[in-house]
Structure formats: structure tokens, C-alpha cells
Amino acid sequence: MALVIAASPPFIIFLLFFVAKLMHLRIINNQHLIKARLPPGPVPWPIIGCIPEMLRRKPTFRWILGWMKEMDTEIACFHFGNVPVIPVTCPAIAQEFLKKQDAAFASRPQSVAAGTFSGGYKTTILSPYGETWKKMRKVLNSEVVSPARHQWLHDKRIMEADNLIRYIYNQSKNFGRVNLRTACRQYTGNVMRRLMFNQRYFVEKIIDDGAPTFREEEHVEALFETLRYLYGFCISDYLPYLAGLxxxxxxxxxxxxxxxxxxxxEPIIRERIQKWREDDGRNFRVENELEKIEPQDLLDVLISLKDSREKPLLTQEEIIAQTWEIMIAGIDNPANAVEWAMAEMINNPEILNKAEEEVDKVVGIERVVQEQDIPNLNYVKACAxxxxxxxxxxxxxxxxxxxxETVVAGYRIxxxxxxILSRRGLGRNPKVWDKPLEFRPERHLLSGGNANRCNGFPEEVLxxxxKLRFISFSTGRRGCIGITLGTVMTVMLLARxxxxFLWMKPPELSKICLEESDGDLSLANPLVVCAKPRLPSHLYIPIIKE
Incomplete structure (x- = not known):
């Protein structure tokens, strides 16, 4: 039979046709890549690329976006060493990367900072695509950010939302002026410490007035500093042979x-691991009796996870690294968004008044905002x-x-x-946004915004x-999995x-200065404004009791 098939002319013709077709398709695909050109970019130097400009024109992100604006392009290619770095400011192109061809861009590059902070890529956000990333993402999805876990942690979040207005109340009562940057950043730091370690402070406090100690301030500042340098255009990330210099x-x-x-x-994590691993991690001894340990916070959850052989699923190094990553994922965006929102709203009292009126209508003044109110606070969410x-x-x-290698928007990648998707470039793209430099929350309430009108009523604002017209939470395989927590923290912070409080600019200022910091996009100067309690005093005082 084999000899008959081998000698059959139709079969040979079919086989030759099939092979020729495959070769033709391969040639066409290769030609497609060859014909496609790289996105536009400055002419690189041999070997080192645009490294001299990267070092000379600090901060690098302003130089990159300035070059793109000058060349009127929404995608570009900057060679740092032999690494093509491709910034994007167009929502449609961004969607091609993170939606249409997401699988091709599901990994992360290695860097000095990412390797250091992730304990050698033992976490979720920073790890390259592979088994470690899959393992840790599964852990987070099922054990850290699941709906059941979110509800389980509700009381801890509310405890810190209560502490927020207690702290501001004490500041406004004694001094009249409140540093909202400190209040916002310490709130997010407090929430994440409470969720992770079940504590607000790193040491016992005799008098707890809600204010941070030096330790909490140093901790939060260090977390923000990691974010400044995490992917901060470090020269050794692009020229690895210079690492160490x-x-x-x-x-x-x-x-x-x-x-x-x-x-x-580390001291908290090591002590807790030792406690859980005693008696095979199931029990601990209290007055000569064995009692079952029940998780009290996310650290307990990470430590108590077991594999199929009933052995600890995560190593101590993985727990330390993942704890840090969960912390940084929750602190920066809510604090920064609310500080900027309040600066803009104080400069535009009519916007602030609308937000106050909405909260009063939805919640009233006889109780404080709770998480169940969030779906009805559309204008507050539009401001966020x-x-x-x-x-x-x-x-x-x-x-x-x-x-x-692939082709995106007609360019070879x-x-x-x-x-790198530009948060600033997407959010301020004049082809997408009308008057993009103006703070106009109403744009998110109208048809075509996030809340489309249905039967005459606006849908809930999210x-x-x-569509990646701006980025609050990223999407795709590498998208943010903590959207629910991030939303709750942001809206509760702004709404509370x-x-x-009634908010006013200091009398010596005609307007809040909205200049940006040199190193990042935060306010150049912390927002310090005058506050006056606007609720009945009994809503502030009882919150002191925890």
C-alpha cells in the first residue's frame, strides 16, 4: 500500500502544492515584517543608542514625550543600548498592544530595581512571563483579591477610613491647616499595613491621635521612592555590563x-512564619493547650497556603517579596489622585460644591460615607x-x-x-479629549464618557x-487585578x-499652585490647605475607639 501511495502522481502533486503553499505563506509573513519599518525615533549612536540623551535630558520621560510632541507622533522608538523602547500615546495603538496582541507582550523586562525589590523575580507584577508569574498570579487571584477576601477585609478598611477623618479633625481643630499629601499617603499606607500586618503602627503608641510616627512616614516614603526608581531609565538596565558601576x-x-x-x-514576617510553622503550622500553644490558628490578615493568608502535599506553598523569600509588591500596588494611585483632585477642586469651588451636594444627598450629614454608598457617588467618582x-x-x-517580532499599527516591533504606555500622553491626547488640560469631571458623565445615558438616567460611573483613553488600572494579561480594592480606597478617601470638612485655600494664596514636581508628576509642593469640620462633632469623636 505504501508503494502505491508513493507512486501515486495525485498524491505527489498535492504534497508539493502543500509544501509550496507553506513556503509562500512564510515568505509573505517575512516580507510583511521586512517591509514594516520601526516607529520614528531619534537617530541612535552606535552600540549605546540614545543613552547620552537619556542621561543628559532628565527627567527622561519629559524628553521622550517632548520629542514625540515635536515630531507629532503617537508611537516612537528610542534605542537605549540595543534595546528598542517604544512609548505610545494613542489609545487605539495601546489597545493593539494590550488587547489584540496581548500574548506577544505578556512579559516584563529585567532591571536592577525589579530584580532587587522582587527578591529575584519571585512576585507577580515584576516577574517575566513564566511559571513563577503564573503561580503567584494564581495565588493573588484566589487568595488575596477574590470577592470573598475583599469582604473579609472590609472592617480593616473602614477602621482606617475612620482614622483618616479623625486625624484630619485633630489637625483642623488644633492648627486649622492640613497637609493633605501626608493625610492621603498615610491613609493608603495605613490601609495596606492594616490589610497586610493587621496593624497601623510598627510600634506600640501610648497616645494614638491618628497621626503617623517617624517610622510610618519613613516606611511610606520608602515605598514611594521604590516606585520612582522601579523603571526609572537606569543606565545598567540597558547596558548590563555596566551594572555595579x-x-x-x-x-x-x-x-x-x-x-x-x-x-x-522582615521582623514581622519572620516572627509570623515561625508562629505558623510551629506544630506543622496547624496549631500554637496557649497555656499548655493547642488552639487552631485562624488567619487575621493577608500575611497570615500567604503563610498558611499549602501545596498538594500539605507543605507550605510559598517560601519565606516569596512571602517577603510578594508582601512588598502588594504594598506598592495599593499606595500610590489613590493618594496622588485625591491630592490632585482636591487641589483642582479647591481652585474650582463650584466643582467642590457639587461633590459636597452629591455626598449630602446620598449619605446625609448624620453618618459618614460607607463603602455601600460608592455606586451612588457618580460625581465624586467622575472627579477621581x-x-x-x-x-x-x-x-x-x-x-x-x-x-x-510582530507588527503593530503598521510598524515593526x-x-x-x-x-511603555504613556499615562500622561493618553490622558492628555488632544485627538481624544476636548480641552485636555482642563479639570472637567462632567466629561465622564456625558454620553461617550464612562457613564452612558440609558433611559434618561446615567449608568454607574466606574x-x-x-478603551485606554487614560490609565487608572491597566488591562490584559498583565492588567491590574486589584481594581476593586483600588476603587474602594480612592473613592472612600475622596468622599470622606x-x-x-469644608476646604479653603490659605488666605495668603490667591490660588493653589498646580505646578508638577521635577522628578515625577506629583504636585511640586505638598497640598497644605485650611479645613473646618462640617459634620456634627459626635461623628468624629467616637471614631477614636477601635
């Missing part, structure tokens, strides 16, 4: 900040969305690594490229932006501040 000073800062965070995290759009803290999203 620290030519731009990044490596020293990264090491010092990492040591500061470990100083606070507008702040995410206009004032992101970070200019670029964490980079995506191209796993294969080489394998190994770093794709903080997510699936708006409801609890």
Missing part, C-alpha cells in the same frame, strides 16, 4: 530604599476619574516585553522591545477605562475628605 546613582538609592523597607517588613486622566503619578506604565 552605578554611573547614574540609581543602584545606590535602590539598595538603600530596599533595606529601609526590609527593616520594617478626571484626576487619573489629567494627573497620573507616573508618566509610563510598567514596561511590557515583546516576546516575538522587534523581539525584546520594551513597550474608575476603569477599558469632601464630606467631613
Amino acid at each position: 552605578d554611573l547614574d546613582g540609581h543602584e545606590k538609592i535602590i539598595k538603600e530604599v530596599h533595606e529601609t523597607i526590609l527593616k520594617y517588613h 476619574r478626571e484626576s487619573f486622566r489629567l494627573h497620573p503619578l507616573h508618566s509610563f506604565n510598567p514596561p511590557h516585553l515583546s516576546l516575538s 522587534p523581539k525584546g522591545s520594551h513597550i 474608575l476603569t477605562e477599558p 475628605i469632601v464630606q467631613g
